[in-house]
Amino acid sequence: MSEPVKVAVVYYSSTGSTHALAQAVAEGAEQAGAEVRLLRVAELAPAEAIASNPAWQQHHDSVRDLPVATPADLEWADAVVFGTPTRFGNVASQLKQFLDTLGGLWAQGKLADKVYSGFVSTATPHGGRESTLLALYNSVHHFGGILVAPGYTDPVQFATGTPYGPSHHDAQGANPISEETRESARYTGRRVARVAAQLRAGRDAVVEG
Structure with a gap:
């Protein structure tokens, strides 16, 4: 029997919405029989900025023991799913900084021919969910990766309307993640x-042939 496919779910989350989506993506990959690594990227914001937002501080404290992603995790993986909140319609600097450390693997061709996908959260309804995912996927193209977005390939995708990747509008924490969105992530x-x-x-x- 062949070994399970290896999936790395690599994300940044400040107040927890993207973290919750990451957990759902990991659950779905495990349901499909994959070996999964759920990994956060390092926090770059100063302690004073984190402390100024109670929700940020609470989430920051709650994930201290979760492993931090390294380039070796991407080399290990057959597939990688990236998650990020939006920052002015773009990828959060914490995740972008991690992507920028992958030049060594990229130069050796070790990021090529893997499957990639993504997910996102925003504070406002039209805060750049699609533009952020499209910007994220630029890196996948440079890697020579194989982009596997969910598209409209399952009924839940027609309910959520997010073919580029699972996405959530959290309204500064006032809008809980719906079960449909969680299922889209799974x-x-x-x-x-x-x-x-x-x-x-x-x-x-x-x-073999």
């Missing part, structure tokens, strides 16, 4: 794991 995890397993099986078949 579906993305399952889809990414399934496609990654199919690709690996196909590569193995070519080698």
Whole structure:
């Protein structure tokens, strides 16, 4: 029996919405039989800024023991799902800083031919969820990765209307994540794991043939 496909869920979250989506993506990948690493990226904000927002401080304290992503985690993975809140319609600096550390792996071609996807949260209804995911996916194209967005490939995607990746509008913490959005995230995890397993099986078949 072949070993399970390996999925890294790598995200940044300040007050917890993106973290909750990351957990759902990881659940979905595990449901599909994947071995999953749930990983946060390092916090860059000063302690004073974090302390000024009670929700930020609370979440920051709650994830202290969660592993911090390293380039080695991406080398390990068959598939990577990135998560970020939006910052002016773009990727949060904490996740972008992590992406910028991957030049060594990129130069060796070790980020190529993996499956990638993403998810996002915003404070406002139209705060750049699509533009943030599209900006995030620029890195995937440079990696030579295989982008596997959820699209409209499952009924839940018609309910949430987020073909680029699961997304949530949290209204500064006033809007809880809906079960439909959580299921969209779980579906993305399952889809990414399934496609990654199919690709690996196909590569193995070519080698054996």
